[in-house]
Amino acid sequence: xxxxxxxxxxxxxxxxxxxxxEPLALSNxxxxxxxxxIYETYGELxxxxxNAVLICHALSGNHHAAGVYSDDDKRPGWWDHYIGPGKAxxxxxxxxxxxxxxxxxxxxxxxxxxxxxxxxPWGSDFPIxxxxxxxxxxxxxxxxxxxxxxxxxxxGSLGGMQAMRWSLEYPDKIRHCIVIASAMNLSSQxxxxxxxxxxxxxxxPDWHDGHFxxxxxxxxxxxxxxxxxxxxxxxxxxxMGEKFGRELKRGNFDLGTEFDYEFQIESYLExxxxxxxxxxxxxxxxxxxxxxxxxxxxxxxxxxxxxxxxHTKCGFLVxxxxxxxxxxxxxxxxxxxxxxxxxxxxxxxEIESSYGHDAFLLPNKRYEDLFAAYMNNVAKELNNAG
Amino acid sequence: xxxxxxxxxxxxxxxxxxxxxEPLALSNxxxxxxxxxIYETYGELxxxxxNAVLICHALSGNHHAAGVYSDDDKRPGWWDHYIGPGKAxxxxxxxxxxxxxxxxxxxxxxxxxxxxxxxxPWGSDFPIxxxxxxxxxxxxxxxxxxxxxxxxxxxGSLGGMQAMRWSLEYPDKIRHCIVIASAMNLSSQxxxxxxxxxxxxxxxPDWHDGHFxxxxxxxxxxxxxxxxxxxxxxxxxxxMGEKFGRELKRGNFDLGTEFDYEFQIESYLExxxxxxxxxxxxxxxxxxxxxxxxxxxxxxxxxxxxxxxxHTKCGFLVxxxxxxxxxxxxxxxxxxxxxxxxxxxxxxxEIESSYGHDAFLLPNKRYEDLFAAYMNNVAKELNNAG
Numbered sequence: 001x002x003x004x005x006x007x008x009x010x011x012x013x014x015x016x017x018x019x020x021x022e023p024l025a026l027s028n029x030x031x032x033x034x035x036x037x038i039y040e041t042y043g044e045l046x047x048x049x050x051n052a053v054l055i056c057h058a059l060s061g062n063h064h065a066a067g068v069y070s071d072d073d074k075r076p077g078w079w080d081h082y083i084g085p086g087k088a089x090x091x092x093x094x095x096x097x098x099x100x101x102x103x104x105x106x107x108x109x110x111x112x113x114x115x116x117x118x119x120x121p122w123g124s125d126f127p128i129x130x131x132x133x134x135x136x137x138x139x140x141x142x143x144x145x146x147x148x149x150x151x152x153x154x155x156g157s158l159g160g161m162q163a164m165r166w167s168l169e170y171p172d173k174i175r176h177c178i179v180i181a182s183a184m185n186l187s188s189q190x191x192x193x194x195x196x197x198x199x200x201x202x203x204x205p206d207w208h209d210g211h212f213x214x215x216x217x218x219x220x221x222x223x224x225x226x227x228x229x230x231x232x233x234x235x236x237x238x239x240m241g242e243k244f245g246r247e248l249k250r251g252n253f254d255l256g257t258e259f260d261y262e263f264q265i266e267s268y269l270e271x272x273x274x275x276x277x278x279x280x281x282x283x284x285x286x287x288x289x290x291x292x293x294x295x296x297x298x299x300x301x302x303x304x305x306x307x308x309x310x311h312t313k314c315g316f317l318v319x320x321x322x323x324x325x326x327x328x329x330x331x332x333x334x335x336x337x338x339x340x341x342x343x344x345x346x347x348x349x350e351i352e353s354s355y356g357h358d359a360f361l362l363p364n365k366r367y368e369d370l371f372a373a374y375m376n377n378v379a380k381e382l383n384n385a386g
Numbered sequence: 387x388x389x390x391x392x393x394x395x396x397x398x399x400x401x402x403x404x405x406x407x408e409p410l411a412l413s414n415x416x417x418x419x420x421x422x423x424i425y426e427t428y429g430e431l432x433x434x435x436x437n438a439v440l441i442c443h444a445l446s447g448n449h450h451a452a453g454v455y456s457d458d459d460k461r462p463g464w465w466d467h468y469i470g471p472g473k474a475x476x477x478x479x480x481x482x483x484x485x486x487x488x489x490x491x492x493x494x495x496x497x498x499x500x501x502x503x504x505x506x507p508w509g510s511d512f513p514i515x516x517x518x519x520x521x522x523x524x525x526x527x528x529x530x531x532x533x534x535x536x537x538x539x540x541x542g543s544l545g546g547m548q549a550m551r552w553s554l555e556y557p558d559k560i561r562h563c564i565v566i567a568s569a570m571n572l573s574s575q576x577x578x579x580x581x582x583x584x585x586x587x588x589x590x591p592d593w594h595d596g597h598f599x600x601x602x603x604x605x606x607x608x609x610x611x612x613x614x615x616x617x618x619x620x621x622x623x624x625x626m627g628e629k630f631g632r633e634l635k636r637g638n639f640d641l642g643t644e645f646d647y648e649f650q651i652e653s654y655l656e657x658x659x660x661x662x663x664x665x666x667x668x669x670x671x672x673x674x675x676x677x678x679x680x681x682x683x684x685x686x687x688x689x690x691x692x693x694x695x696x697h698t699k700c701g702f703l704v705x706x707x708x709x710x711x712x713x714x715x716x717x718x719x720x721x722x723x724x725x726x727x728x729x730x731x732x733x734x735x736e737i738e739s740s741y742g743h744d745a746f747l748l749p750n751k752r753y754e755d756l757f758a759a760y761m762n763n764v765a766k767e768l769n770n771a772g
């Protein structure tokens with residue numbers, strides 16, 4: 001392997017913004033007259049525009065998937081380990097597009113941006129979206145970038161749902177669909193956890209029916225609780241046991257300070273929740289969890305997922321993680337079975353990991369190798385075609 | 387089986403209250419100068435006072451374990467299915483004692499009773515308790531009832547922790563220890579869920595640092611959220627799938643009413659949470675979850691559970707349920723292994739059930755049969771001794 005093929009960072013990146021003036025009809029019957037998307041790209045679009053890879057983000061993700069914003073930026077994008085020169089999604093070969101979804105809170109049109117009708121933030125008046133709405137808005141971004149067909153669309157968790165919806169909404173526009181730690185719909189238990197998270201937000205007195213911006217406040221307590229619940233369900237029991245066990249903050253039971261946090265896991269969670277509550281938008285959180293709940297791949301296909309997948313034309317890679325209990329390997333196997341029944345080309349791997357659902361974001365040799373091998377084959381197709 | 391041996395109700399029962407004037411030294415260094423316990427008994431204490439069975443309740447339990455309060459009372463005690471004439475804990479054979487634990491909210495001295503020092507409800511000034519404090523207070527109740535040795539102490543979940551603590555604190559006072567759906571300590575994940583529940587309560591603006599009684603309010607929203615979180619973790623994913631699946635309240639996605647509850651599971655949970663919040667005390671909830679977190683059977687025995695159990699003198703029955711993920715069968719197996727290593731007599735069964743942690747409260751033929759068979763042997767010992 002030569003020097004320049006060593007995995008490296010995409011370096012300093014610059015987000016861009018594009019305004020779409022053509023109205024977007026949404027699945028709930030409402031229309032967005034115009035909207036803005038913020039995105040980043042890594043690598044170069046090749047001459048025949050065949051090497052584009054779209055990254056779909058999960059609940060709390062955004063457009064900053066790789067690289068840094070300055071030389072001393074210590075926090076690279078959220079999927080930097082998997083996107084870059086020589087990495088699984090190799091920017092020497094692919095033109096990678098990462099955006100903040102519509103309804104997000106990191107620069108795309110969403111609840112925290114101005115509603116032209118009122119001159120105030122949309123808040124909870126922002127339309128609830130479904131995965132297909134994101135897919136349609138993402139297709140606009142591809143038009144803008146001059147990409148007619150994606151080499152691959154890639155996503156983990158809620159991102160995997162978008163990737164699957166892409167395969168159905170635009171079968172001619174994608175050649176590969178990579179679905180990581182996802183499911184064809186949420187289980188009742190998953191919906192229940194999301195419901196509790198939403199309740200925590202919408203019952204916070206600082207929620208103000210989703211118009212907290214007007215009151216110069218935010219439902220920090222509710223959003224922090226929501227995040228804590230999600231965080232526990234994204235980790236595995238094993239990992240929490242390894243990382244925190246029953247370790248006490250002060251080394252022994254100090255029952256005098258009765259409402260303090262006694263266990264390390266408690267202060268860790270508190271920190272996670274509070275940090276998230278400062279940086280994320282509560283309306284976006286509700287919107288994203290609703291999109292998760294509503295996603296149901298086969299609902300319009302007689303609840304028959306193989307009938308749904310029979311409309312697709314791409315190859316599939318499906319990946320799950322052994323200790324992920326929120327999107328368990330079994331849910332990925334259901335995807336694979338439906339694809340096989342529909343006679344679609346599919347590769348599947350269950351990766352051993354102790355990191356639960358979060359594993360899809362974290363370093364893991366086998367995951368990297370397998371992901372890279374698949375993407376390498378996708379790249380070879382480009383060369384053969386070129 | 388004759389007519390009177392058919393499983394039946396213990397009938398109409400009457401709670402009783404006893405006041406203890408001798409100070410109780412607590413594990414956190416504080417002392418309760420006096421305290422009251424509310425309890426019920428079912429069946430008759432035999433002549434040699436050898437047939438008493440103590441029932442230890444779990445987080446949200448109380449002293450009303452069996453029977454009804456009037457002829458038209460439609461809601462029998464919480465363990466009525468397992469306590470009564472001809473039932474697993476046969477009141478034709480046993481004298482059954484069920485109490486509301488110290489710190490509870492159903493009649494025993496606790497946060498919602500008057501603190502003699504202030505003339506106001508204790509609230510969060512009530513001492514945080516550990517399982518051993520309950521065991522010591524329960525021993526006082528036995529003294530009051532003239533019971534020197536229990537035929538058995540029985541408990542599920544947090545009740546199972548008390549039963550195990552009994553076997554260590556008073557090895558000469560119990561002949562059998564029945565531990566159902568429990569663990570020798572909570573996992574990090576379990577502590578995390580309890581932490582989130584406590585946060586939801588203590589960050590409710592109606593919490594008032596645990597002195598909400600003085601403000602004629604209660605932290606309903608926080609307590610409801612706490613209950614919803616617990617409820618989801620007490621059910622199995624499978625059961626929720628069977629019971630609710632992805633069933634929609636109005637039969638289809640109605641995205642216009644965006645903050646309503648779309649799925650049946652959501653309104654079910656909301657009802658559970660709100661009902662609980664009306665009837666339970668928030669300080670007691672915090673106290674009970676703390677007792678769960680703190681329980682650590684072997685902490686004072688070099689973290690060696692078999693060393694701990696080597697101090698016991700009773701027989702053990704350990705029961706777990708296949709889909710219980712909050713107190714998984716593995717956690718019960720650890721108890722069994724420690725008992726075997728300590729050469730203690732132990733029977734173990736993992737019961738197939740789709741009901742998750744809640745299974746220990748619900749009808750289940752194999753569980754009933756096995757439980758009844760063990761208790762029948764306990765009763766036979768009485769007859770042999772008598």
